[in-house]
Amino acid sequence: MKRPPAVYVVIGAGKTGIDACLWLLQNQVSPDDICWIVPRDPWLQNRANVQPGEEFFERSFGAFAIQAEIAAAAETIDALFAQLEATGQLLRLDTGVTPTMYHGAIVSLAELDALRQIQNVVRMGRIQRIERDRILLERGTVESSTERLYVDCSASAVERRPATPIFTGRKITVQMVRALQPTFSSAFIAHIEASIDGEAEKNELCTPIPMSDAPHDWLNMMLMNLTNQDRWRRDPQLRDWITRSRLDRFSDLAHKVTPRGEAAPPVASHPGTS
Known part of the structure; x- marks a missing residue:
């Protein structure tokens, strides 16, 4: 041995x-x-x-x-x-x-x-x-x-590249639209492609968030996350899709809590939106 x-x-x-x-x-x-x-x-x-x-x-x-x-x-x-x-x-x-x-x-x-x-x-x-x-x-x-x-262990899992429009004609350049969540981001982009027709609207809903590198990127990602989330919450159907997504447990959890902070009653497979 x-x-x-x-x-x-x-x-x-x-x-x-x-x-x-x-x-x-x-x-x-x-x-x-x-x-x-x-x-x-x-x-x-x-x-x-x-x-x-x-x-x-x-x-x-x-x-x-x-x-x-x-x-x-x-x-x-x-x-x-x-x-x-x-x-x-x-x-x-x-x-x-x-x-x-x-x-x-x-x-x-x-x-x-x-x-x-x-x-x-x-x-x-x-x-x-x-x-x-x-x-x-x-x-x-x-x-x-x-x-x-x-x-x-020196290779980067996600290469840091400049942001580019996700939807360009028949081309989709997959990038993160929620910071540090490539899996949710891919699913979200696929949903937008399947449910939205206009390219401009698709790109408006899918603003890319580049991979972080330096500490100040923490602040940039928080701002971009909040900006994207604000866009998404304006669409009731989109909010509903996010809440039901198994890749986003936090949104589902938030919808199960009342404004008073008490646990809300169990919801059906199609939870309501606030």
Whole structure:
């Protein structure tokens, strides 16, 4: 039986890199045997704030309200993120390192505690080259050896591209119309294609939201999300479709709650709209 590598080198601090580190830890790999290459530290979403079940209503919708209030009051990007972190909306790997990336990755507090066990975190930018005895990065060099196993998690799941009209003649360029939700966005675009005739109206309802990269994109995405949501809510049939979509549990949950915050009676398969 082959012996395991002396050290696992995880490359990348996006969701895939995070999951790779967590998988190693869950499979009894010592934190001391993990070297984590973190080219850019990420801001992370708190999993506790994005649970769609009825039992999480107050926490999840309360988080939406808190984030909107913070965004409205913040005078600088730094102040915005300081408050988002202070109220538990966003998290970071190391409180002494200011994140420069936001890809919307989600972690629980328990997962964050586990990740913080890894002490060998290399913050020297992206890898330029890997040699037999060293790793060359943008801002330095790290010793290495042939006893190390490299786990490459550096590729982006969603390529960041400039927004373009989704409907152009017979061509549909699929993009996100709700931030960080490609599956819902694809279903929504398909519904608009099947139910709306005019190209201008289709594009009005499907304003693309580019994939986030830097922290300030959090603010841009919130604004674009609210703008798109405002357009959608004006159409009763569209609101009804969104509420019934299994890919949007939050809208359905919101419609089951009365203005007083009490749980509304169970609804039929075609819930009403507010």
